[in-house]
Amino acid sequence: MEQSVNKIFSLLVTANRPLTIEELRDSISSELEGNPPLWITRTPGKYGVDVYINNAKILLEQSNFQSKLKVNGDTMTQVLHIINEVLEPVRSNSAESPIYNPNAFQFLNQSENLNLGDHRVRTFRQRIVIEKKEPIFKAEGRFTFFIPVDEGFKPEPRPQKIDKQVIDGHVLPNEVLFTSPTPDNLEYKTLVFSDNLRVTVSFLKAHNKVYVQSNTLMGDSNHPSGVVLAEIVKANIPVRNGVVHLIQRPLMVVDTTVKDFLEEKEDGPVFKFYQTIRDFGDDIMSTISHLRNVTLFAPSNEALEEPGVKQMLQDKKRIRDILKLHYVKERLTLDTIKNKSVSQIPLSGKSNVGVPTAADRKKLYFNVVQGPRGNQTVTVEGGGVNATIITANIAATNGIIHIIDRLLGVPYTTVLDKLRTDPMLNSTYFLGQRRSFNDQLNDTTKRFTYFAPHDEAWKRAATSYPSTIKKLFMPEYSYHTKQILERHLVIADQAYTMAKLREISNDTIKLTAIRDSLKIRVKEHGENEMYDENAIRPETSGYWLEWDGEYRKIRVVRPDVECTNGIIHVIDGVFLKDSDVRVTSGASLATLAPHLIMILIAKWQL
Numbered sequence: 001m002e003q004s005v006n007k008i009f010s011l012l013v014t015a016n017r018p019l020t021i022e023e024l025r026d027s028i029s030s031e032l033e034g035n036p037p038l039w040i041t042r043t044p045g046k047y048g049v050d051v052y053i054n055n056a057k058i059l060l061e062q063s064n065f066q067s068k069l070k071v072n073g074d075t076m077t078q079v080l081h082i083i084n085e086v087l088e089p090v091r092s093n094s095a096e097s098p099i100y101n102p103n104a105f106q107f108l109n110q111s112e113n114l115n116l117g118d119h120r121v122r123t124f125r126q127r128i129v130i131e132k133k134e135p136i137f138k139a140e141g142r143f144t145f146f147i148p149v150d151e152g153f154k155p156e157p158r159p160q161k162i163d164k165q166v167i168d169g170h171v172l173p174n175e176v177l178f179t180s181p182t183p184d185n186l187e188y189k190t191l192v193f194s195d196n197l198r199v200t201v202s203f204l205k206a207h208n209k210v211y212v213q214s215n216t217l218m219g220d221s222n223h224p225s226g227v228v229l230a231e232i233v234k235a236n237i238p239v240r241n242g243v244v245h246l247i248q249r250p251l252m253v254v255d256t257t258v259k260d261f262l263e264e265k266e267d268g269p270v271f272k273f274y275q276t277i278r279d280f281g282d283d284i285m286s287t288i289s290h291l292r293n294v295t296l297f298a299p300s301n302e303a304l305e306e307p308g309v310k311q312m313l314q315d316k317k318r319i320r321d322i323l324k325l326h327y328v329k330e331r332l333t334l335d336t337i338k339n340k341s342v343s344q345i346p347l348s349g350k351s352n353v354g355v356p357t358a359a360d361r362k363k364l365y366f367n368v369v370q371g372p373r374g375n376q377t378v379t380v381e382g383g384g385v386n387a388t389i390i391t392a393n394i395a396a397t398n399g400i401i402h403i404i405d406r407l408l409g410v411p412y413t414t415v416l417d418k419l420r421t422d423p424m425l426n427s428t429y430f431l432g433q434r435r436s437f438n439d440q441l442n443d444t445t446k447r448f449t450y451f452a453p454h455d456e457a458w459k460r461a462a463t464s465y466p467s468t469i470k471k472l473f474m475p476e477y478s479y480h481t482k483q484i485l486e487r488h489l490v491i492a493d494q495a496y497t498m499a500k501l502r503e504i505s506n507d508t509i510k511l512t513a514i515r516d517s518l519k520i521r522v523k524e525h526g527e528n529e530m531y532d533e534n535a536i537r538p539e540t541s542g543y544w545l546e547w548d549g550e551y552r553k554i555r556v557v558r559p560d561v562e563c564t565n566g567i568i569h570v571i572d573g574v575f576l577k578d579s580d581v582r583v584t585s586g587a588s589l590a591t592l593a594p595h596l597i598m599i600l601i602a603k604w605q606l
Contacts (some may be wrong), residue, residue: 034100215296226395382408448566
């Protein structure tokens with residue numbers, strides 16, 4: 001038996017022409033009976049172009065070895081290529097029913113006689129026949145086929161949802177995509193891509209598993225928009241007209257709730273998050289189940305394995321509060337976040353927006369980062385933790401799931417690191433670099449409360465004192481800049497949340513800032529701003545600071561940004577007094593009082 005298998009593999013990897021790597025085209029015929037094709041893929045690599053034969057990578061430095069061989073008096077050229085895995089052909093497990101080089105439909109028809117382990121594909125094959133879609137799977141050419149296994153057709157109504165369009169959504173034309181050479185999150189058009197219905201497919205690798213996700217970009221009444229995620233349970237089955245991947249469930253079919261998605265598979269991409277909810281927040285799962293519109297930001301399994309997260313799981317009350325930070329009671333698609341959040345901020349901000357969560361007085365804040373190639377990355381911040389949305393728009397009957405790469409609410413950065421990386425705090429960070437003011441913010445033995453003006457606040461402060469700006473840019477006035485920043489920073493034996501400050505007193509609070517005393521009064525009341533009707537609406541209450549008497553009211557844009565050594569409150573004003581700046585009557589530029597600010601506008605583009 002072993003000798004027979006070795007012979008099959010030997011014939012499979014022996015092409016009927018000697019070809020160097022440079023001479024390889026889209027496919028070559030093997031010497032196995034039926035001459036099944038070997039599919040060639042070229043992808044950008046670390047040191048040039050990587051070349052794959054089916055799913056096996058050619059080891060370039062050990063390949064292109066040529067030699068001469070005499071056979072019956074003729075001299076033949078041989079070319080040897082070393083690959084990193086064995087090529088496995090489609091093999092029959094029945095001597096009575098040999099199968100050689102089948103196309104995708106022959107593969108489906110003979111699947112019971114193939115070596116597919118426990119997987120069966122009868123249900124999808126039946127739907128193909130009922131909908132008369134056999135020609136697609138018989139067609140000559142280059143295709144990628146995603147075939148759901150029978151186990152994935154539960155609950156019972158699901159098979160009836162496999163119509164002509166759904167079947168077409170499981171086929172990629174003109175592409176033969178094996179899992180190793182195919183990049184993550186690169187979208188490919190399926191056969192369903194018209195003016196009325198558009199579906200793409202992409203791959204995702206996570207936790208030693210490979211997933212395929214369909215994205216219905218434009219849906220209809222029977223095919224809702226959104227992403228459906230399915231694990232590839234048996235990958236890279238070569239057929240005459242492309243490659244077949246067996247998948248755990250059908251694509252495009254949205255018939256499960258958010259709760260169903262979480263508990264669907266014990267080794268699924270967010271199952272550890274589901275376990276955490278099950279163990280610590282049964283009422284949360286019940287609430288999510290009964291909501292008609294919910295958006296869940298679900299951390300990946302890797303995010304739950306971080307050491308700081310494991311330690312936090314010992315605190316049952318805290319983990320319940322953190323879990324509530326991960327869902328909002330409305331549907332937020334990625335486009336809603338990216339396209340409609342811009343107009344929500346009344347303070348001229350560009351791409352951050354606060355959306356209330358199920359956690360008391362806690363919001364999520366989004367930021368859209370433009371990549372060098374025009375691509376966009378969307379980040380979400382909750383409780384001071386920034387996470388990236390790695391898989392967006394997973395559709396459910398009662399909402400949407402976005403998979404993120406961190407657990408929100410468990411801080412992992414110092415105040416300094418948060419300032420350095422936060423897109424709203426470029427100017428405050430830049431100013432603090434003068435005279436090494438920022439260095440202290442990395443000290444984990446202290447507890448900081450930092451009232452940090454965001455970039456728009458510095459811009460407005462600059463507008464208020466236009467005649468001084470040119471001089472205030474000058475590094476030689478960094479001493480005065482440092483003094484103003486010291487007014488915003490409180491160092492104590494604890495960091496103060498806004499709720500804690502409100503609790504201390506309804507009247508003016510005197511905090512010991514690095515520079516003098518910081519006297520503020522915390523107010524909490526409704527926001528009277530006008531908002532675009534299409535924008536995400538914030539909650540109806542917020543925090544404000546009264547500073548320098550009742551005449552200076554400063555809004556707390558993002559309260560309680562937690563860090564490992566303190567808390568940042570992002571504010572939309574600067575603690576700056578008129579007496580900080582004095583302009584002489586004959587001066588063309590401002591002169592500076594002994595305790596002047598230097599206002600520097602850094603990184604104007606957010």
